[in-house]
Amino acid sequence: MADENQKMALSPEHPLSGERVLRIPPSPTIENQGSKVKLQVYDKTVRIATWNVRSLFQSGKLANTEAEMCRMKIDILGLSEVRWPGSGKQKTKGGYIYYSGGTDPKHQYGTAIMVSNRIAQSVIDFIPLNDRTAFWKLRTTHRDMNIVQVYAPTNDKSDQETEEFYSAIDEILRLTKRGEITMVIGDFNAKIGCGAEGDNVGSYGLGTRNDRGNRLAQFCVENDLLIANTFFKQHPRRLYTWKSPAEKDGRIIRNQIDFILVGLNFKKNIKSVKTYPGADIHSDHNPVVMDFKMKRFLRVERRVTSRIDTKQRKNPEKRQEISLVIEKELGNTTNPISVDNVEKTWNTIKEKIVKIQEVNIGFTKNNKKQEWITEEIIDLMVERRINKTNPTEYKKYNKIIRRKCREAKEKWMSAKCQEIEQLQERYDHFNVHKKIKEMTGKRRKRQETNLRGDNELIVGTEEKLVRWKEYIQKLFDDDRPNASPSINKEINEKGPIISKQEVIHAIKAQKEGKATGLDKINAEVLKLIAENEGKTLDLLTALFNEIYNSGKIPSDWLRSTFVPLPKKPNSTHCDDYRIISLMSHVLKTFLRVIHARIYKKCEYQMDNTQFGFRNGMGTREALFSLNVLAQRCRDMNVDVYACFIDYRKAFDCVSHEKMMQILRETGIDEQDLHVVSELYWHQTATVEIDQMTSEDIQIRRGVRQGCVLSLGVYIQRSTGRS
Numbered sequence: 001m002a003d004e005n006q007k008m009a010l011s012p013e014h015p016l017s018g019e020r021v022l023r024i025p026p027s028p029t030i031e032n033q034g035s036k037v038k039l040q041v042y043d044k045t046v047r048i049a050t051w052n053v054r055s056l057f058q059s060g061k062l063a064n065t066e067a068e069m070c071r072m073k074i075d076i077l078g079l080s081e082v083r084w085p086g087s088g089k090q091k092t093k094g095g096y097i098y099y100s101g102g103t104d105p106k107h108q109y110g111t112a113i114m115v116s117n118r119i120a121q122s123v124i125d126f127i128p129l130n131d132r133t134a135f136w137k138l139r140t141t142h143r144d145m146n147i148v149q150v151y152a153p154t155n156d157k158s159d160q161e162t163e164e165f166y167s168a169i170d171e172i173l174r175l176t177k178r179g180e181i182t183m184v185i186g187d188f189n190a191k192i193g194c195g196a197e198g199d200n201v202g203s204y205g206l207g208t209r210n211d212r213g214n215r216l217a218q219f220c221v222e223n224d225l226l227i228a229n230t231f232f233k234q235h236p237r238r239l240y241t242w243k244s245p246a247e248k249d250g251r252i253i254r255n256q257i258d259f260i261l262v263g264l265n266f267k268k269n270i271k272s273v274k275t276y277p278g279a280d281i282h283s284d285h286n287p288v289v290m291d292f293k294m295k296r297f298l299r300v301e302r303r304v305t306s307r308i309d310t311k312q313r314k315n316p317e318k319r320q321e322i323s324l325v326i327e328k329e330l331g332n333t334t335n336p337i338s339v340d341n342v343e344k345t346w347n348t349i350k351e352k353i354v355k356i357q358e359v360n361i362g363f364t365k366n367n368k369k370q371e372w373i374t375e376e377i378i379d380l381m382v383e384r385r386i387n388k389t390n391p392t393e394y395k396k397y398n399k400i401i402r403r404k405c406r407e408a409k410e411k412w413m414s415a416k417c418q419e420i421e422q423l424q425e426r427y428d429h430f431n432v433h434k435k436i437k438e439m440t441g442k443r444r445k446r447q448e449t450n451l452r453g454d455n456e457l458i459v460g461t462e463e464k465l466v467r468w469k470e471y472i473q474k475l476f477d478d479d480r481p482n483a484s485p486s487i488n489k490e491i492n493e494k495g496p497i498i499s500k501q502e503v504i505h506a507i508k509a510q511k512e513g514k515a516t517g518l519d520k521i522n523a524e525v526l527k528l529i530a531e532n533e534g535k536t537l538d539l540l541t542a543l544f545n546e547i548y549n550s551g552k553i554p555s556d557w558l559r560s561t562f563v564p565l566p567k568k569p570n571s572t573h574c575d576d577y578r579i580i581s582l583m584s585h586v587l588k589t590f591l592r593v594i595h596a597r598i599y600k601k602c603e604y605q606m607d608n609t610q611f612g613f614r615n616g617m618g619t620r621e622a623l624f625s626l627n628v629l630a631q632r633c634r635d636m637n638v639d640v641y642a643c644f645i646d647y648r649k650a651f652d653c654v655s656h657e658k659m660m661q662i663l664r665e666t667g668i669d670e671q672d673l674h675v676v677s678e679l680y681w682h683q684t685a686t687v688e689i690d691q692m693t694s695e696d697i698q699i700r701r702g703v704r705q706g707c708v709l710s711l712g713v714y715i716q717r718s719t720g721r722s
Helices: 062-069 157-175 211-222 262-271 310-314 316-330 341-360 375-386 391-425 429-440 463-476 501-509 523-532 535-551 583-604 618-633 656-666 669-680 710-716
Strands: 044-052 077-078 087-091 096-102 111-116 123-127 133-138 145-151 181-187 225-227 258-263 270-276 289-296 560-565 579-583 683-690
Touching: 044 145, 044 258, 044 270, 062 077, 062 111, 062 375, 077 145, 077 181, 087 316, 096 133, 111 133, 111 145, 133 157, 145 157, 157 181, 157 211, 211 225, 211 669, 225 262, 258 262, 258 289, 262 270, 262 289, 310 316, 310 523, 316 341, 316 523, 316 535, 341 523, 375 391, 391 429, 429 523, 463 683, 501 523, 501 535, 501 583, 523 535, 523 583, 535 583, 535 669, 583 656, 656 669
Parallel strands: 044 077, 145 181, 560 683
Antiparallel strands: 044 289, 077 111, 087 096, 096 111, 123 133, 133 145, 181 258, 225 258, 270 289, 560 579
C-alpha cells in the first residue's frame, strides 16, 4: 500500500477531541437493489466510479459489488485488484463485467469494469492489456469515450515495475485521438497530497505527497490530464480512499491513493468527485465517484446471432412434424436439374430449408443464469454495511454472510448434481457434459482479441479487420496461374453416379452441434432428410450428381468464413491465433462422398509410419507405440533419442499445382480431380470479428480449412511424394 498517512479524517458528528471517526449510518433502504438501472443520459449526469474491491474471487463478492453499484446509482464502475484469471466478458444480474487478469495461479492483481445493460451496448472495443491495465472505448453522441482502468504497483515493488506500469498506460493513450473523452481511473498507490500544481493538480488533496505521487503528477502533465479528486473541496472523510490495516484506537491511518484522471479539455464537464465511506463490500478501500455531465450514449448496432434449437430433433413428435414439412416444401420440386440451373436449384433448396428452420424449429432461448445468492444474503450485506462503524457487529455479520454463502452455494450445487444425475439416467450425455462444464467453470469463454500493427495496438473492429485481411492475403498468396489445370475428359468422362446410399452415409457421418456456414443450414436438418429417404433426398442426390458431372459448384460452397481464436491469453499478433473455417454442411456432405471414393487410393500410397487421420492408426496408437518402445528400451538399459518437429503453417502453405500433380500420380479419377481443382482454384474467404466480416479474400494456396478432403490431400503432400 501507499505510505501511511497520520492525518485524521474526522466526521462532522465526531467531537474535535475524539480519536475515531464516527459516521452517520446511511438509510437502510436500498432503491433498485438487484434491478436494472435505466440510465437517461441525454444531457443528464453520468456517474463514473473506481473501487479497489480486494478480490472478486470470494463467493458472493460480485453480487455485493453490483448491489452497491445500483444503490449508489453508478453507471460505470471500474474495479481494481479483481484477482480473476484470464480476460473476457461476463453477464451479471443487471449488466456486464469486462475483466482483464493474468495467468498467475495465485490470483493476484487484475482490473475490470462493470456497466449496465444499456451502457454495454455502447462499448465498441475492449483491450485487456495485462493484469494491471485494461482499456475500454465507448461511443457517445459527442465523441468516443476512452476509459483506462489501472491497478498500480504498491510501494514494496521496484521503481522499474512502476515505470513499466506507466509505460503501458502511455501505450494505451497513444491509441486515443484528440478531442475524445479520455479517463484513467483506478488505484495508483500514490499520495498526491494537498496543494495545487498547475492545471493538473487541484488544491484539495489529502495528506503529504510521496515519490509515487510525484511520478503520478509528472504523468498527468505529460498526458494533459487532471486529477479530478483534488479540484473539489470536501470534508476529509470524503477524500480518503484507503484505511490502513494498522489503524487502531487512537491511531487513524487513512490515505488518498485512488484517483480519477480526466482530460484537461473536459474539466467543465466534471460536476462533483467524492468518496463514499459508507459503501461496503468488505474492502479497506472506498469508492471514488465522479458526476460527469455529457451527451447521451450512442447505441452501437450489432448483428444479433441466434442459433437454431436443434434439440427439437430429439422429440419424436417434433421430428415427425419437421420431416413432413420438409417433404412438403422440397419433395414437390419437379424441374430437372441441369448445368444452367445448378445455382438456382441450390438457392431454392437453401431458402426453403432456412425458412423451415426459423419457422418450424425456432431459435434457442437465452435462459437467464440462475444465481445461487439469495435475498437473505443481500439483506445481511445491507446490515453489515449499516454497522460498518461498529467493529463487533460488522465482524458478526461478516461471519454470518460467509456461512450463508457457503450454505446457499452448497444447496445450489446439490440441485445441479441431481439434475445431472437425472440426465445421466436418460443417457443424455451431451447435456451431462454441458452441465458439468457450467458447474466447474471450465466452459470455454470468449477471448477478447488484441492485435498489434507496427508495434502499436490496434483499436476498433474495422481496423482489426483490415489487419486480418492483410495477414490472410499474405499467408495464402501464391504465384499459381489463375486458370484451373486442364482435365483429360476422355478418361472417365462421366464417372460413376452418386447413389442415395453414399449421400446417406455421408450425412450420418456429420457431427452434430457444429457452427453453420454462409448458407445457415444445420447438420441436424440434413440428418432428418437422410432418415426419411424421401423425395428431398432424391433432389439432393440429383444436385450432387449434376455438380459432380459438370464441375459447376454453387457460389456459397466456394466461400468460407475465417474465425481467429487465440492460442494463449493476451495474444497480440496474428500468428498467435488459430484460424478455423466455417463451411457449408451441404458442401461437407458432398465432399465426404468424394473423400470416400479417393480415400482407398490415397491410403494405399501412405507410409506405414503415418499416424493420424487414418482408420485404426490415430495419434493414440502412435503414443501407445512410443510408450511401449520407451519402456522396452528402459528395461534393456538402451538410450532413446526423440526428435519432435512442428511445421509452421503446414496446412496453409501447400501448393495447389503440386497438390494436383501428386493426386494425379496417385491415380485419382479425372472426374474427381475436376471437382477438387474447381473447389481450390475459385475459393474465397472472409474474416469475422465481433460479428463483423471483412471483404472477400482470394485463397491461392493451402488446403481448405474444415474440408474433409484436406486431411487426405495434405498427407499425400507431406509423405514425400513431392
